Amino acid sequence: MKKKPSKKIIIDLIAKKLKMPSVKVEKIDNFSKMSSWDSLAQLEILSALDAKLNNKVNKIKNISEVKSVKKIISLLKKKSLIK
Numbered sequence: 001m002k003k004k005p006s007k008k009i010i011i012d013l014i015a016k017k018l019k020m021p022s023v024k025v026e027k028i029d030n031f032s033k034m035s036s037w038d039s040l041a042q043l044e045i046l047s048a049l050d051a052k053l054n055n056k057v058n059k060i061k062n063i064s065e066v067k068s069v070k071k072i073i074s075l076l077k078k079k080s081l082i083k
Contacts, residue, residue: 004083005052007073013052014069017044031067053081 008022015025018036031037046064050057053076057063060079066072076082 004081006083007077010049010052010073010076010082011069013048014045014072017041017048026069029068029070049076056081
């Protein structure tokens with residue numbers, strides 16, 4: 001069985017997609033407030049998360065409506081996809 005990724009790995013992945021430092025990304029409370037945020041950025045993040053988590057993210061209901069890193073992390077923990 002594959003080891004579950006940590007919260008830090010997920011934050012680093014999101015930061016890479018947004019081309020921002022991880023520390024800054026973790027503090028974002030609403031992606032839509034960012035000037036660099038658009039539907040393509042959202043799609044890239046969800047695709048990267050899905051690839052990292054063995055195609056399980058796309059099965060989470062309403063995942064595309066989540067608008068903050070904190071909520072993404074919370075949802076992934078709730079679904080036992082990260083530690």
